[in-house]
Amino acid sequence: MTKNLNSDKFRRNIVSVPVAQAKILAYAQQGEMELVPISEANNRVLASDITAPHPFPHFRRSGMDGYALHSLDTRGCNNEQPVQLEVIDDIPCGSLPSAKVERGMASRIMTGAKVPDEADAVVMLEMTETLEHEGKKYIRIKREIESGKNITPVGFELADGDRILEKGRRIGTGEISVLATFGYHLVPVVEKPRVAIFSTGSELLQIDEPLQDGRIRNSNTYMLVNQIREAGGEPYMLEAIEDDLDKARQRVEAAFTEYDIVITTGGVSVGDYDIMAELVREPSTELLFNKVSMRPGSVTTAAVKEGKLLFALSGNPGACFVGFELFVRPFIGAILGVSKPFLPEFQAVLGNTYHKINNFTRFVRGSLTFEGGRLVAYPAPLDESSVMVTIKDSDVLIVIPPTNEGVAAGKLVDVLMLPGGRFT
Numbered sequence: 141m142t143k144n145l146n147s148d149k150f151r152r153n154i155v156s157v158p159v160a161q162a163k164i165l166a167y168a169q170q171g172e173m174e175l176v177p178i179s180e181a182n183n184r185v186l187a188s189d190i191t192a193p194h195p196f197p198h199f200r201r202s203g204m205d206g207y208a209l210h211s212l213d214t215r216g217c218n219n220e221q222p223v224q225l226e227v228i229d230d231i232p233c234g235s236l237p238s239a240k241v242e243r244g245m246a247s248r249i250m251t252g253a254k255v256p257d258e259a260d261a262v263v264m265l266e267m268t269e270t271l272e273h274e275g276k277k278y279i280r281i282k283r284e285i286e287s288g289k290n291i292t293p294v295g296f297e298l299a300d301g302d303r304i305l306e307k308g309r310r311i312g313t314g315e316i317s318v319l320a321t322f323g324y325h326l327v328p329v330v331e332k333p334r335v336a337i338f339s340t341g342s343e344l345l346q347i348d349e350p351l352q353d354g355r356i357r358n359s360n361t362y363m364l365v366n367q368i369r370e371a372g373g374e375p376y377m378l379e380a381i382e383d384d385l386d387k388a389r390q391r392v393e394a395a396f397t398e399y400d401i402v403i404t405t406g407g408v409s410v411g412d413y414d415i416m417a418e419l420v421r422e423p424s425t426e427l428l429f430n431k432v433s434m435r436p437g438s439v440t441t442a443a444v445k446e447g448k449l450l451f452a453l454s455g456n457p458g459a460c461f462v463g464f465e466l467f468v469r470p471f472i473g474a475i476l477g478v479s480k481p482f483l484p485e486f487q488a489v490l491g492n493t494y495h496k497i498n499n500f501t502r503f504v505r506g507s508l509t510f511e512g513g514r515l516v517a518y519p520a521p522l523d524e525s526s527v528m529v530t531i532k533d534s535d536v537l538i539v540i541p542p543t544n545e546g547v548a549a550g551k552l553v554d555v556l557m558l559p560g561g562r563f564t
């Protein structure tokens with residue numbers, strides 16, 4: 141009897157994308173908290189809720205350069221009968237009032253300065269005439285000023301104790317502004333997971349090496365470094381793994397003692413040197429999946445080693461890219477505690493007919509435009525798993541469900557927003 145030596149290598153249990161995602165997320169444990177300077181907090185994720193330690197603004201603030209006064213004093217005034225008020229104080233921004241504004245008086249005040257407690261309105265400079273008489277200053281006003289005019293009340297934006305930012309929120313420009321306003325020079329964030337990256341494959345050249353026939357430069361590692369940073373992890377580029385199973389095992393095991401996540405690229409299919417495919421079948425490793433009903437990246441593999449996740453992504457650049465976006469990005473997001481770790485999903489009109497027939501769900505790189513009030517997604521002209529060049533033009537991944545007749549232009553399709561796209 142002859143035995144098919146390949147049978148084991150070819151046998152794979154296929155899982156759907158949502159099932160594969162759920163298997164992975166079951167291993168996500170939220171990271172520890174650390175304090176980082178606000179200047180380094182961009183794209184970090186808050187480890188705790190932030191509440192307002194005081195109202196904002198915390199004093200009644202003038203919204204204009206002008207004069208603080210009693211609105212009642214302007215009642216009934218007009219062009220023919222202007223009201224005249226004596227100017228008794230000058231309050232630049234950052235200073236406090238130094239005199240009491242009685243009825244019939246006004247205090248000159250600048251935008252952002254504290255309004256005297258007695259005053260209930262500010263008239264802007266342009267609405268006043270100034271006069272001097274016997275060394276005293278006066279203003280004349282020809283229009284009634286309503287109570288509260290040009291004064292921002294205490295707590296107008298936020299009351300004392302309001303929850304301003306919730307745990308799990310990613311920090312961007314607006315969040316930094318809030319944190320600075322409330323004096324958070326150190327910000328509580330979740331520690332970044334440390335992510336090791338190995339490339340595999342004897343064909344790979346370092347990117348500063350001259351080209352050689354039959355060999356290519358290692359682009360996936362640099363692409364992954366960027367994706368990991370965007371997702372909120374800390375990437376570590378480790379020396380490439382050679383096509384040797386024993387060495388690969390040693391290198392991956394060593395990486396798990398130092399890093400939280402290990403990503404490899406290449407060597408997961410059925411080829412002679414596809415060592416990652418073999419490594420994840422060993423008893424010391426718990427295989428989560430090694431085939432997903434998707435294209436590109438059907439060979440995307442995930443395994444658990446000592447409670448930590450190994451993502452063995454395809455070597456084909458398009459598949460490596462998509463594998464990261466669908467599986468590694470949400471896993472990093474879940475470790476960071478973000479509330480929505482998956483790529484945002486919405487619907488758009490398909491711009492061109494998609495002809496390819498497939499049994500698996502396809503995640504097609506697409507560019508997004510806004511036409512006549514509708515979002516339109518155009519599939520990339522080259523979209524094979526091996527194609528690298530259209531990754532740069534993708535705003536979205538267009539989700540094409542299994543079909544034996546393609547999808548016609550004009551149909552509504554689900555799209556997943558890519559963080560590096562022009563629409564984010």
Ligand SMILES: Nc1nc2c(c(=O)[nH]1)N[C@H]1C(S)=C(S)[C@@H](COP(=O)(O)OP(=O)(O)OC[C@H]3O[C@@H](n4cnc5c(N)ncnc54)[C@H](O)[C@@H]3O)O[C@H]1N2
Pocket residue numbers: 339340341343344356357358359360361405406407408409410411414436437438439453454455456457459525
């Ligand atoms: N007989 C079969 N062959 C293949 C199958 C199959 O089912 N049966 N699946 C195909 C599919 S689908 C994919 S996807 C690829 C997966 O390949 P691997 O993940 O094993 O990756 P490699 O064999 O190592 O390389 C594939 C391709 O990618 C290039 N590569 C690898 N690493 C990098 C890198 N770091 N930077 C840039 N490019 C890289 C490599 O040179 C190859 O061209 O398998 C199909 N084959």
Ligand code: MOO
Pocket residue numbers: 434435436437438439440454456459525526
């Ligand atoms: O795994 Mo391949 O990327 O399906 O084309």
Ligand SMILES: [Mg+2]
Pocket residue numbers: 406407408409410411414455
């Ligand atoms: Mg291969």
